[in-house]
Amino acid sequence: MSPTPTPAPDAAATVPDAVHRRPSAWRPRASRALLVVPAAVAVALVVAPLLGLLAGTEWAELPARLTDPVVRPALWLSLVTTVATVLACLLLGTPLAWLLSRAEGRTATWLRAVLTVPVVLPPVVGGVALLLVYGRNGLVGGTLLEVFGVRIPFTPVAVVLAQVFVSLPFFVLAAEGSMRGIDRRVLDVAATLGASPARVLLRVALPLAAPGIASGAALAWARALGEFGATITFAGNFPGRTQTAPLAVYVALQEDPQTAVALSLALLAVSVLVLGLLRGRWMR
Amino acid sequence: MSLDAHVLAHRATFGVDIALRADDGEVLAVLGPNGAGKTTALHALAGLVRLDAGHVRVDGTPWADAHHHVDPSQRAVGMLSADHLLFPHLTARANVAFGPRSRGASRAAAHGRAERELDALGIGDLADRRPAQLSHGQAQRVALARALATDPRLLLLDEPLSALDPATRPQVRATLAGRLREYRGSTVVVTHDPLDALTLADHLVFVEGGVVVQEGSPADVVARPRDPYVAHVVGLNLYSGTASDGESVTTRIGPVVTGGHDHRGPSWVAFSPGAVALYPEPPHSSVRNVWPAVVESVELVGQTARVRLEVDPPATGEDDRAPGGTGATLVAEVTAGSVASLRLHPGTHLWAGVKAIEATAYPR
Numbered sequence: 001m002s003p004t005p006t007p008a009p010d011a012a013a014t015v016p017d018a019v020h021r022r023p024s025a026w027r028p029r030a031s032r033a034l035l036v037v038p039a040a041v042a043v044a045l046v047v048a049p050l051l052g053l054l055a056g057t058e059w060a061e062l063p064a065r066l067t068d069p070v071v072r073p074a075l076w077l078s079l080v081t082t083v084a085t086v087l088a089c090l091l092l093g094t095p096l097a098w099l100l101s102r103a104e105g106r107t108a109t110w111l112r113a114v115l116t117v118p119v120v121l122p123p124v125v126g127g128v129a130l131l132l133v134y135g136r137n138g139l140v141g142g143t144l145l146e147v148f149g150v151r152i153p154f155t156p157v158a159v160v161l162a163q164v165f166v167s168l169p170f171f172v173l174a175a176e177g178s179m180r181g182i183d184r185r186v187l188d189v190a191a192t193l194g195a196s197p198a199r200v201l202l203r204v205a206l207p208l209a210a211p212g213i214a215s216g217a218a219l220a221w222a223r224a225l226g227e228f229g230a231t232i233t234f235a236g237n238f239p240g241r242t243q244t245a246p247l248a249v250y251v252a253l254q255e256d257p258q259t260a261v262a263l264s265l266a267l268l269a270v271s272v273l274v275l276g277l278l279r280g281r282w283m284r
Numbered sequence: 285m286s287l288d289a290h291v292l293a294h295r296a297t298f299g300v301d302i303a304l305r306a307d308d309g310e311v312l313a314v315l316g317p318n319g320a321g322k323t324t325a326l327h328a329l330a331g332l333v334r335l336d337a338g339h340v341r342v343d344g345t346p347w348a349d350a351h352h353h354v355d356p357s358q359r360a361v362g363m364l365s366a367d368h369l370l371f372p373h374l375t376a377r378a379n380v381a382f383g384p385r386s387r388g389a390s391r392a393a394a395h396g397r398a399e400r401e402l403d404a405l406g407i408g409d410l411a412d413r414r415p416a417q418l419s420h421g422q423a424q425r426v427a428l429a430r431a432l433a434t435d436p437r438l439l440l441l442d443e444p445l446s447a448l449d450p451a452t453r454p455q456v457r458a459t460l461a462g463r464l465r466e467y468r469g470s471t472v473v474v475t476h477d478p479l480d481a482l483t484l485a486d487h488l489v490f491v492e493g494g495v496v497v498q499e500g501s502p503a504d505v506v507a508r509p510r511d512p513y514v515a516h517v518v519g520l521n522l523y524s525g526t527a528s529d530g531e532s533v534t535t536r537i538g539p540v541v542t543g544g545h546d547h548r549g550p551s552w553v554a555f556s557p558g559a560v561a562l563y564p565e566p567p568h569s570s571v572r573n574v575w576p577a578v579v580e581s582v583e584l585v586g587q588t589a590r591v592r593l594e595v596d597p598p599a600t601g602e603d604d605r606a607p608g609g610t611g612a613t614l615v616a617e618v619t620a621g622s623v624a625s626l627r628l629h630p631g632t633h634l635w636a637g638v639k640a641i642e643a644t645a646y647p648r
Binding site: 183185186188189190191192193194195196197199203204207208 | 330331332355356357358359361362363365367369371372373382383386387430434
């Protein structure tokens with residue numbers, strides 16, 4: 001290492017001297033380590049628990065565990081309620097996302113901000129809020145009880161309501177983003193060709209936004225499948241009625257850890273399967 | 285008059301006040317620099333921009349005025365932009381059939397119509413391809429077929445060829461010109477390419493800063509530009525001045541002797557760059573118009589060189605003129621050989637000459 005580095009002759013003409021640094025061999029290696037070590041820790045933090053779950057499973061007993069009288073109703077309830085949640089997101093969230101994507105101005109900005117709240121709100125708080133609205137003394141719940149004699153809390157309907165509350169924002173934000181990405185001029189051309197606004201939406205905008213809508217639905221579904229706090233607060237934990245798979249895992253862990261592991265493994269498998277199906281076709 | 289429009293609209297920084305009229309089968313070209321208001325006018329015809337005042341009438345039916353606005357979907361217009369804007373999820377056939385389907389045609393009828401439109405443009409064999417599988421030129425033809433498949437009364441072309449590469453452009457231009465000859469409605473084509481305008485249009489409208497600066501037939505506009513921008517587009521040297529007698533026009537580059545004219549008073553005088561000869565020394569010949577000049581730039585176009593000159597002001601006898609000259613420019617077209625023999629490069633001092641017979645004067 002020479003004390004005064006001799007830059008290449010043509011570089012010396014264009015680069016001021018102050019830019020030149022003492023060439024040192026350890027610098028690239030050190031800066032690489034600064035990146036690789038935290039990155040490896042990050043990977044370990046995610047992968048180790050997943051491997052732990054696989055390692056902790058007693059594979060021979062797995063089929064028996066999965067047919068456990070607690071496990072099957074919980075898995076079934078989770079499947080039915082999450083599908084209902086995704087359908088509700090598609091039917092209600094798609095029009096909302098379309099209107100938001102076309103809207104400009106303060107109302108839309110505020111609406112977008114309000115819709116984002118459930119994303120950051122602790123789910124238990126969401127459950128309490130739901131209980132206050134749909135409970136027997138709540139604005140909606142009280143009316144339903146008086147007029148129709150219908151009670152919502154601690155029913156499968158409450159499970160779906162709790163899941164929709166937490167997952168609809170994920171769907172709307174993803175769908176709106178992809179709708180916003182559509183070239184407005186393409187929609188203008190559709191209008192000049194004689195297409196009504198409804199036809200523009202159905203035949204042009206929705207097909208073009210399909211990838212975003214699909215990934216929004218996948219996000220919403222995953223969020224609904226994992227829902228715990230709002231559900232247990234608002235819908236309770238009644239086996240076969242409101243006890244979804246995550247609640248069953250939590251309960252089983254206290255009494256029969258291997259059943260909890262089996263159920264967890266089933267949830268992991270279903271999640272990875274859905275992710276795999278969506279990948280390639282809809283998501284990058 | 286099938287199209288009768290007077291567009292008054294405002295954009296962020298300027299107002300647009302443009303009147304456009306066209307008969308059936310007529311092709312109107314709107315030319316102007318970027319930001320002149322061409323596209324705003326076109327969008328007002330399509331209904332994508334609302335009018336502040338004025339009107340758009342087609343076949344006597346009002347489409348828009350200050351108070352009424354017919355929705356784009358209810359206007360019989362076809363639109364084609366620089367980018368084809370095809371629906372990426374539909375085949376070429378379904379793209380073209382989209383308009384007829386939107387207007388109530390059956391699926392079979394719409395697809396039949398789409399295939400006839402594609403055949404008419406020589407791309408019937410591409411009907412099953414999606415836009416991603418088409419070249420830019422092919423896609424632009426599909427977009428033209430789509431715009432025509434609804435039998436529009438008004439066809440609006442917004443820089444239809446500008447996004448194509450130079451090799452494809454002549455082919456698509458020829459297709460477009462051929463198809464426009466058969467088309468019975470009125471066409472408005474917005475462009476900044478004079479070649480598009482001259483090959484496609486029957487009538488030219490030059491727009492600058494939101495207003496019409498000149499309009500007329502291509503032959504008239506090319507022969508007698510009345511605006512510096514128009515002169516630049518058609519490639520003529522143009523100066524405004526005053527004709528005090530029948531043989532010269534006094535301009536800011538001095539008196540320009542013409543081949544003779546009848547009018548007096550405010551006048552334009554124009555001559556082509558090809559009529560300008562360059563001399564290293566003051567010429568001792570019959571050339572009546574001679575100016576000292578400095579080369580600003582030299583640009584080779586094929587075998588010809590376009591030389592941009594700054595003309596020195598006429599000698600007044602006093603030596604108090606500004607070193608920058610008059611600021612007036614003059615374009616000369618000379619052979620590549622002349623560039624070499626005269627050693628032309630920016631800063632070269634020389635003399636530019638134009639024969640009187642080459643300079644045309646007409647009233648301003």
